[in-house]
Amino acid sequence: MPSKLDTVHQEFRTEIGPDFFMSMIVGMDGLSISNNAAIEIEGFASEGAARMAMIAKLADKVSAKLGIGRMEDDLVTIDQGLLVIRNLGNGSYYWILAVPRTATLGTVRMLMAEYAPKLWDAIPR
Amino acid sequence: MKGNLHDMGIADLIQHNCQDRKTAQVSIQHDGRQAVLFFRDGEVVHAGLEDRVGEEVVYEILKWEDGTFETENSAPPPKTTIHTNWSGLLLEGARRLDERATPASHSVPEERASPVSQSVPEERTEVHAMATSLESILKEMGGEITGFLAGVVAGMDGINLASHAKSTKVDTEAISAQMTMLFKLVDTSTAKLAEVQEQTIEVEDNLLTTEGAYVLMRYLPGKQYYVGVIADRKGGNLGNLRLISKLYGDRLAKAMPK
Numbered sequence: 001m002p003s004k005l006d007t008v009h010q011e012f013r014t015e016i017g018p019d020f021f022m023s024m025i026v027g028m029d030g031l032s033i034s035n036n037a038a039i040e041i042e043g044f045a046s047e048g049a050a051r052m053a054m055i056a057k058l059a060d061k062v063s064a065k066l067g068i069g070r071m072e073d074d075l076v077t078i079d080q081g082l083l084v085i086r087n088l089g090n091g092s093y094y095w096i097l098a099v100p101r102t103a104t105l106g107t108v109r110m111l112m113a114e115y116a117p118k119l120w121d122a123i124p125r
Numbered sequence: 126m127k128g129n130l131h132d133m134g135i136a137d138l139i140q141h142n143c144q145d146r147k148t149a150q151v152s153i154q155h156d157g158r159q160a161v162l163f164f165r166d167g168e169v170v171h172a173g174l175e176d177r178v179g180e181e182v183v184y185e186i187l188k189w190e191d192g193t194f195e196t197e198n199s200a201p202p203p204k205t206t207i208h209t210n211w212s213g214l215l216l217e218g219a220r221r222l223d224e225r226a227t228p229a230s231h232s233v234p235e236e237r238a239s240p241v242s243q244s245v246p247e248e249r250t251e252v253h254a255m256a257t258s259l260e261s262i263l264k265e266m267g268g269e270i271t272g273f274l275a276g277v278v279a280g281m282d283g284i285n286l287a288s289h290a291k292s293t294k295v296d297t298e299a300i301s302a303q304m305t306m307l308f309k310l311v312d313t314s315t316a317k318l319a320e321v322q323e324q325t326i327e328v329e330d331n332l333l334t335t336e337g338a339y340v341l342m343r344y345l346p347g348k349q350y351y352v353g354v355i356a357d358r359k360g361g362n363l364g365n366l367r368l369i370s371k372l373y374g375d376r377l378a379k380a381m382p383k
Binding site: 047048051052054055058059062063065066067068069070071072073074075076077078079080083106109 | 300304315321326329331332333335336337338340
């Protein structure tokens with residue numbers, strides 16, 4: 001039986017439609033606790049989670065150093081797509097989303113803002 | 126190649142060797158002193174003068190206006206003591222020369238300062254022209270970005286080539302240093318991931334959204350420099366920021382040294 005977190009993940013994937021590569025929830029320790037993917041992410045699930053967590057942590061520090069408030073998300077544009085790293089809840093978990101370049105960024109950000117609290121609530125504690 | 130510093134100044138020598146992406150040793154004689162510069166693949170990687178090495182030697186010898194030089198091509202550098210890119214070195218050297226030349230620099234003995242103020246070497250004016258041109262483009266860009274707070278053109282060493290801020294209280298040097306740290310980590314992380322996936326991944330830009338601001342970093346062609354912009358979250362518009370920074374990124378790239 002899928003967990004509540006996996007169910008919310010699937011809801012998000014259904015809503016975002018074809019503009020989707022993969023989504024992953026990662027702890028501050030850099031370990032993934034849930035993922036949903038439309039592509040092969042075997043390598044990404046372990047190494048990617050850890051590296052994205054490193055980026056999120058540094059982005060948090062940079063935001064603090066520059067005095068511009070807490071980090072909400074970090075969007076990396078690469079030739080093959082968009083990678084979004086978003087803080088969840090109190091910042092103890094990150095949400096990593098990869099979508100194709102053709103994705104509508106405004107929609108992606110809007111849906112992420114809507115689903116971030118739902119994913120946060122679904123994380124087992 | 127041998128020559129005279131009257132015919133080709135130190136800044137020209139550096140520019141010539143770097144633009145031709147040379148690996149070479151240049152020995153420079155001036156007033157009974159000898160300095161060496163080492164280039165590797167178009168970057169200044171080592172400089173030595175008596176018992177001193179590193180960037181400070183470059184800044185010292187940029188003051189030399191007479192003497193001779195000799196270039197030995199393909200000479201490998203014995204070590205790396207300089208990590209700043211060549212244009213950054215020239216820019217900083219020009220800034221120091223300017224400081225010495227200004228009347229406010231009371232600590233500089235007049236007999237040493239006067240030759241600098243009397244004849245401004247052409248290469249310094251070129252570097253300044255480039256910085257001025259980049260700054261004017263940044264200023265223009267700032268006028269088109271809603272909520273604009275600051276913009277920089279910086280190298281991947283975190284040093285500004287040019288900057289423009291809405292307020293003089295904004296520390297653009299600190300902004301560049303922080304942006305560069307983050308952008309470098311993003312780049313190396315994606316490169317490592319590409320290795321795992323046995324693919325190539327090219328980073329184009331990174332946009333950090335915080336409670337108070339948007340922070341955008343976009344590579345300029347060649348990926349040695351990037352344009353960084355901070356815009357206020359309340360007054361800013363994400364689409365406008367991405368579009369304008371892309372358009373002006375192309376203009377900034379054209380104004381960069383080749």
